[in-house]
Amino acid sequence: MKTRYRKLGKVRFAELLLFFEACLMLIAATLVKNMLPFRWYAWFLGNSGPGLDVRDHGEVGIERILPLINALRRGSRYLPLECKCLVNAIAGKAMLKCRRIPSAVYLGVAKNGEGNIDAHAWLKAGKHLVTGAAGMERFKSLAAFSDRVQPHH
Numbered sequence: 001m002k003t004r005y006r007k008l009g010k011v012r013f014a015e016l017l018l019f020f021e022a023c024l025m026l027i028a029a030t031l032v033k034n035m036l037p038f039r040w041y042a043w044f045l046g047n048s049g050p051g052l053d054v055r056d057h058g059e060v061g062i063e064r065i066l067p068l069i070n071a072l073r074r075g076s077r078y079l080p081l082e083c084k085c086l087v088n089a090i091a092g093k094a095m096l097k098c099r100r101i102p103s104a105v106y107l108g109v110a111k112n113g114e115g116n117i118d119a120h121a122w123l124k125a126g127k128h129l130v131t132g133a134a135g136m137e138r139f140k141s142l143a144a145f146s147d148r149v150q151p152h153h
Contacts, residue, residue: 029090104146105121108122108136
């Protein structure tokens with residue numbers, strides 16, 4: 001356990017601050033997801049509709065969001081909470097909003113091998129996946145919640 005946290009001591013101060021911010025956002029997102037119905041916090045995610053996409057005016061550079069991606073991954077790994085896809089998407093959305101970076105949360109479904117339906121959420125800023133990249137290609141997007149919305153063609 002000590003070696004797990006010892007790695008944090010070797011992280012730059014700016015990265016450590018982002019890590020703590022990500023942890024706070026992940027905790028808050030977990031509480032919101034577990035305590036409130038989705039309709040009560042869906043407004044936070046943005047405008048909704050099927051087939052919507054973010055088309056921000058000027059592409060978001062990966063250098064702006066990569067530190068956030070790393071902080072969210074690190075926070076999910078170190079927190080003693082189960083931070084699944086929707087929690088990560090909500091926390092990432094909050095971190096991006098603080099920096100005025102437009103983003104979209106996608107909710108999708110896919111059939112699994114047992115004939116049941118699996119759900120997944122992912123977050124994009126511009127063309128970059130912020131959270132939920134693992135396995136997302138098998139999910140069909142049913143809803144999108146976006147800051148800046150234009151119909152997807």
